[in-house]
Amino acid sequence: MKTITLILSVVIYSMIIPGKAIAGDEDKLKLSFSNPEEPGLLIIEMINGNIDIQGYDGKEVLLESLPPKGESHEHKIPEPVLPDTEEGDEEISKEGLKKIKSSSFEINITEEGNKIKIKPGLTNINQNFNIKVPYACSFKISTVTGNISVKNVKGELEMSTVNGKIDLDKITGSSVASSVNGIIKVVFKKVTADAPMAFSTVNGHIDVTLPAITKATLKMKTDRGDIYTDFDIDVEEKKEKSHKEDKPGQTETSWIKWTTADINGGGPEFAFKSLNGDIHIRKGQ
Amino acid sequence: MDKKKKIKLITEYLFNNTRGTDKRKMREFLLEHGVAEEELSEFEKLARELNAIPEREPGEKMKINFYNNLEEYKNTISEREARMLSFKNIWEELWQPVLVKRLAYAVAIFVFGCLAGYWYTSEMKYKTQVNTMFSEMQDMQKVMMLTLIQQPSPTDRLKAISISNQISNADDKVIDALLNTLNNDPNVNVRLMAVETLYNFADNPKVRIGLIKSITKQESPIVQVTLADVMVLLQEKSSVDELKKLLERNNLNESVESKLKNSIELLI
Known part of the structure; x- marks a missing residue:
């Protein structure tokens, strides 16, 4: 590790939500990487809330915070406009303005060594994010309840959620994703050669689309689900026998075998594991 | 004049073919050099007597006897010649077609032996080279694995784990790194793959103990389930207590609960 890892900026924002959700880029919070020429890493640690990320042609990360699901604007409008407890607001007239959300929320954003870390403060953990990132960007995103959606980026995508859905689309690079109850859906445009990947769920389905020319060794295992693929593969079922002789009447073989298969001659290991979910591996373009 | 020389000269004088004036001169010389006249006369007399003894006819x-000896000698000579002849025969026999074939076989076998020996030694050399290269590669893989497993990228850590699957003689360092990953890695999938890999090293008691101890340390349902699977596969009855402890947790996933119960049943 370089000793010159500069903490370039440690910012704690306490901000009011912008007036409209569909505000232009100028209303969004702009975050820059310390070295914008190199692909950065965006770390988001959420508890509740959805995260929607899209790659765009720019160097900065544009962060937009949206009210949580189910709290539509219409519900907010009839709320009486009450003066805030904040001081220094008296001179500013609030007439004709709609208050969209009554409380401010805290969000901690830090940048260190080309890594931006976004972490909502404890006062308000229920928040959705709409984020635009440079195309080349890696991610490390975790939520407990909330969906993660990433589109059109190039990098390493590390995703984990407990109850949410993970939806990765038009991805170039590699991914390591896990969910407990949610679905994992990934569509790769191109995969990094020699990069192993892994996807796991307990109750959700796994649905991964790989480019047709992908070289990989697929390792699949689901206890109570099924495995589907349209790749031409010689399925080699690896029956892992118990170290001792099987007990009579034991049904263990049905739930303790890996299915391994090489596609396009084999390559890095792509592991798919679920307990109750199905595994779909599709051949893309 | 010493005695030896004197006797030699006297013998020369008496029996040699010196005649006339030479003989006289010699006699004078002997007399001059301390040989008494009577002594010399006595010798002359003896010489005359000796010459007078008639030579015996064979x-x-x-x-x-002589002819016998001669015959014998002749025989030995002819035998030697005969032997030389037989050598010649053998030499000629050697060039008979059958023998040439045999000889060719012998030469071929000899050459083959030489080549085989050469090939074998070079093969051994090659083998040892391959062995050294293999062990060097294994060492390199170990170093790579130990480096990659500490990387922040989960892809690198997955790489490290898949490399450790290829290490045939995983030492304590590799095992410790994998166990550490199993218990402390922030990524669920990396921990999951660590379980699968450690299962391959389950013959090592350290690995078994590590896997059992890890059961209650896991928060991720899928890792909990995978560990339970591995315990059933290994028929590791000593893991039942740990599985039961895990089952007592309040926040346990429903699917995990049923799976754990199932596993404990299979183990007891």
Whole structure:
């Protein structure tokens, strides 16, 4: 590790939500990487809330915070406009303005060594994010309840959620994703050669689309689900026998075998594991 | 004049073919050099007497002996010649077609032996080279694995784990790194793959103990389930207590709960 890892900026924002959700880029919070020429890493640690990320042609990360699901604007409008407890607001007239959300929320954003870390403060953990990132960007995103959606980026995508859905689309690079109850859906445009990947769920389905020319060794295992693929593969079922002789009447073989298969001659290991979910591996373009 | 020389000169004087003036001169010389006249006369007399003894003719018996000896000698000579002849025969026999074939076989076998020996030694060399290269590669893989497993990228850590699957003689360092990953890695999938890999090293008691101890340390349902699977596969009855402890947790996933119960049943 370089000793010159500069903490370039440690910012704690306490901000009011912008007036409209569909505000232009100028209303969004702009975050820059310390070295914008190199692909950065965006770390988001959420508890509740959805995260929607899209790659765009720019160097900065544009962060937009949206009210949580189910709290539509219409519900907010009839709320009486009450003066805030904040001081220094008296001179500013609030007439004709709609208050969209009554409380401010805290969000901690830090940048260190080309890594931006976004972490909502404890006062308000229920928040959705709409984020635009440079195309080349890696991610490390975790939520407990909330969906993660990433589109059109190039990098390493590390995703984990407990109850949410993970939806990765038009991805170039590699991914390591896990969910407990949610679905994992990934569509790769191109995969990094020699990069192993892994996807796991307990109750959700796994649905991964790989480019047709992908070289990989697929390792699949689901206890109570099924495995589907349209790749031409010689399925080699690896029956892992118990170290001792099987007990009579034991049904263990049905739930303790890996299915391994090489596609396009084999390559890095792509592991798919679920307990109750199905595994779909599709051949893309 | 010493005695030896004197006797030699006297013998020369008496029996050699020196005649006339030479003989006289010699006699004078001897007398001058301390040989007494009577002594010399005595020697002369003896010489005359000796010459007077008639030479003995070879007897019949002697003749026979001589011819016998001659015959014997001749025989030995012819035998030697005969032996030389037989050598010649052998040499000629060697060039008979059958023998040439045999000889060719012998030469071929000899050459083959030489080549085989050469090939074998070079093969051994090659083998040892391959062995050294293999062990060097294994060492390199170990170093790579130990480096990659500490990387922040989960892809690198997955790489490290898949490399450790290829290490045939995983030492304590590799095992410790994998166990550490199993218990402390922030990524669920990396921990999951660590379980699968450690299962391959389950013959090592350290690995078994590590896997059992890890059961209650896991928060991720899928890792909990995978560990339970591995315990059933290994028929590790000593893990039942740990599985039961896990089952007592309040926040346990429903699917995990049923799976754990199932596993404990299979183990007891």
